[in-house]
Amino acid sequence: MRSKDLDRSRELLLNCSRPLLVTHVAPDGDAVGSLLGLGWVLWALDKEPVLACQDPLPRRFDFLPGFDEVTDRPSGHFDLLVSLDCSDPGRMGQIGAYPGVRGAPLLNIDHHLTNLEFGVANLVDVGAVSTTQVLYRFIRALGVPLDGRIATCLLTGLVTDTRGFRTSNVTADVLRVAVELMEAGAPLAVITRNGLDRRPLGALRLWGAAFSRMEVDDGVVWVGLPLAVQQAIGHDGCGDAGLANMLIGVEGMHVAVVFTEQEDGQVEVGFRAVPGFDVAGIALALGGGGHTLASGCLVPGPLEEAQQRVLTMLREDLARQRGQAPVDDGRHPQSG
Amino acid sequence: MRSKDLDRSRELLLNCSRPLLVTHVAPDGDAVGSLLGLGWVLWALDKEPVLACQDPLPRRFDFLPGFDEVTDRPSGHFDLLVSLDCSDPGRMGQIGAYPGVRGAPLLNIDHHLTNLEFGVANLVDVGAVSTTQVLYRFIRALGVPLDGRIATCLLTGLVTDTRGFRTSNVTADVLRVAVELMEAGAPLAVITRNGLDRRPLGALRLWGAAFSRMEVDDGVVWVGLPLAVQQAIGHDGCGDAGLANMLIGVEGMHVAVVFTEQEDGQVEVGFRAVPGFDVAGIALALGGGGHTLASGCLVPGPLEEAQQRVLTMLREDLARQRGQAPVDDGRHPQSG
Numbered sequence: 001m002r003s004k005d006l007d008r009s010r011e012l013l014l015n016c017s018r019p020l021l022v023t024h025v026a027p028d029g030d031a032v033g034s035l036l037g038l039g040w041v042l043w044a045l046d047k048e049p050v051l052a053c054q055d056p057l058p059r060r061f062d063f064l065p066g067f068d069e070v071t072d073r074p075s076g077h078f079d080l081l082v083s084l085d086c087s088d089p090g091r092m093g094q095i096g097a098y099p100g101v102r103g104a105p106l107l108n109i110d111h112h113l114t115n116l117e118f119g120v121a122n123l124v125d126v127g128a129v130s131t132t133q134v135l136y137r138f139i140r141a142l143g144v145p146l147d148g149r150i151a152t153c154l155l156t157g158l159v160t161d162t163r164g165f166r167t168s169n170v171t172a173d174v175l176r177v178a179v180e181l182m183e184a185g186a187p188l189a190v191i192t193r194n195g196l197d198r199r200p201l202g203a204l205r206l207w208g209a210a211f212s213r214m215e216v217d218d219g220v221v222w223v224g225l226p227l228a229v230q231q232a233i234g235h236d237g238c239g240d241a242g243l244a245n246m247l248i249g250v251e252g253m254h255v256a257v258v259f260t261e262q263e264d265g266q267v268e269v270g271f272r273a274v275p276g277f278d279v280a281g282i283a284l285a286l287g288g289g290g291h292t293l294a295s296g297c298l299v300p301g302p303l304e305e306a307q308q309r310v311l312t313m314l315r316e317d318l319a320r321q322r323g324q325a326p327v328d329d330g331r332h333p334q335s336g
Numbered sequence: 337m338r339s340k341d342l343d344r345s346r347e348l349l350l351n352c353s354r355p356l357l358v359t360h361v362a363p364d365g366d367a368v369g370s371l372l373g374l375g376w377v378l379w380a381l382d383k384e385p386v387l388a389c390q391d392p393l394p395r396r397f398d399f400l401p402g403f404d405e406v407t408d409r410p411s412g413h414f415d416l417l418v419s420l421d422c423s424d425p426g427r428m429g430q431i432g433a434y435p436g437v438r439g440a441p442l443l444n445i446d447h448h449l450t451n452l453e454f455g456v457a458n459l460v461d462v463g464a465v466s467t468t469q470v471l472y473r474f475i476r477a478l479g480v481p482l483d484g485r486i487a488t489c490l491l492t493g494l495v496t497d498t499r500g501f502r503t504s505n506v507t508a509d510v511l512r513v514a515v516e517l518m519e520a521g522a523p524l525a526v527i528t529r530n531g532l533d534r535r536p537l538g539a540l541r542l543w544g545a546a547f548s549r550m551e552v553d554d555g556v557v558w559v560g561l562p563l564a565v566q567q568a569i570g571h572d573g574c575g576d577a578g579l580a581n582m583l584i585g586v587e588g589m590h591v592a593v594v595f596t597e598q599e600d601g602q603v604e605v606g607f608r609a610v611p612g613f614d615v616a617g618i619a620l621a622l623g624g625g626g627h628t629l630a631s632g633c634l635v636p637g638p639l640e641e642a643q644q645r646v647l648t649m650l651r652e653d654l655a656r657q658r659g660q661a662p663v664d665d666g667r668h669p670q671s672g
Contacts, residue, residue: 164502
């Protein structure tokens, strides 16, 4: 985050009067939290922001102040466009193409490594765990006092993007931000209960089907989810990321894979690894992408053949990984 | 925590030479973390502590330094007995009756509301989220420097007893302790991955069976687990608490109930409620106990009849609760 960008962002925000704030399609907790959080900051500054998202906000975030203020159809003219948690302009969906923002400067606030820096000012910190953490610093720089509403929205992004302070990028500094947000009135237990633990019945039914179908071989656990099973449950396609995260917790596993058959016959593949193993390579080789410990790709069906092909590749890849390097399962904490 | 007890505890610990540290039967993360954490403190003080637990430590804690040092058969004579995370002496199991501690003073370190204060010194703080939080303050008072090993053990208790900072007793002060432990070298991500997310395959298979059997009616979700289903899965009886916690996360539910048929034909009943509802009353009426939001009891079988009886009682109880008070579902954060 360059100070030039910080200055320019502050200037854009303080000088606007009717900004359009947009977060990404298929919004998650950080998208919703950063959208509403910045909304409350602008309301406190006596601006008239409009908050927009192409897709409906997940109901589990209905505890957030301002939840009902978000529209999918902005109207009128805006003198500033602010994109939140979007790595590229396409992530704004239709809202990014709304005619009423034509000519308005774009302020890009995000934390993704892949951010394209497409704004006239880019408040992008790839070291932050969430866009709300970027916002937290920005708000401090703006001098707007943190109130309970702002703090609740910001902590929601922090908690959901780290899956409850679980990811490896959670440093003492991140927890220190959480401390300040709690002191400003953010209710951590309410946020985790709603933002992380609240799930539609269908998601648990899908997990039921998945856990009953788990297969395990040589450090790999996998599940195949045929379309028919998903349809019988009435699954809406959400919650598979959580499923892969559950599977990689199985004692003794090095890699977990979820194969989800799509309506068009293709198969979505989600990989997870424990520290010491790498699933970025196999996803990339299959035309997908991701990180060392979490990656994914889309491969041709049918499901059974896709599973066999991917699992064969994975076994060869893991044999190579095990041969190459001593396995560090990340279970030894630093001492001293 | 009275300063008299703090002084006496410091004196006991500094003057001993061969203390026996004991944690409770069926040890959890706080039991293991407080046992090993105090062990490292005493080793740093050049004492010769022996660490004991009647039951084997769960394998998911094998990342903790000193994990292999714990015995179920202490030998020789001890000049101090320290009970950790035990609300009464019976929680120490057979170890509490070991003849080699006869005549030795007992130092009782715990955080349970129900602690019987059975020691010559009782370092009991019912406001602490874990026994390791009590230990943290004690270590500060002792002046022993926190190293990575001690900090890792203490943070493990903090993380597991709060289910990853989820429980309602997690204040900003608790997170501040976590910050200091991380700065002393405790690896939060390793602790959450192993201490919270690592599960035997059988636990997920049981969840698979459970989620496939979920029944839902009027804000109540329940699952019955016949002995035959548990045996087919090879379930070892652990992990049901996690199951009830998952169920209460289902969108729109007020109460979740898990009925687990026991080998003797009785039925273990676990209740969970969302804030605004109370399951302490029904558990108490059925001869059990617990808290407002989490309680349990043991009722006579057979399973089907037990379910019907308990669910009928629960429906009446909930009708009364809904009639009595406006439902506060805890989803409105404080603002301002």
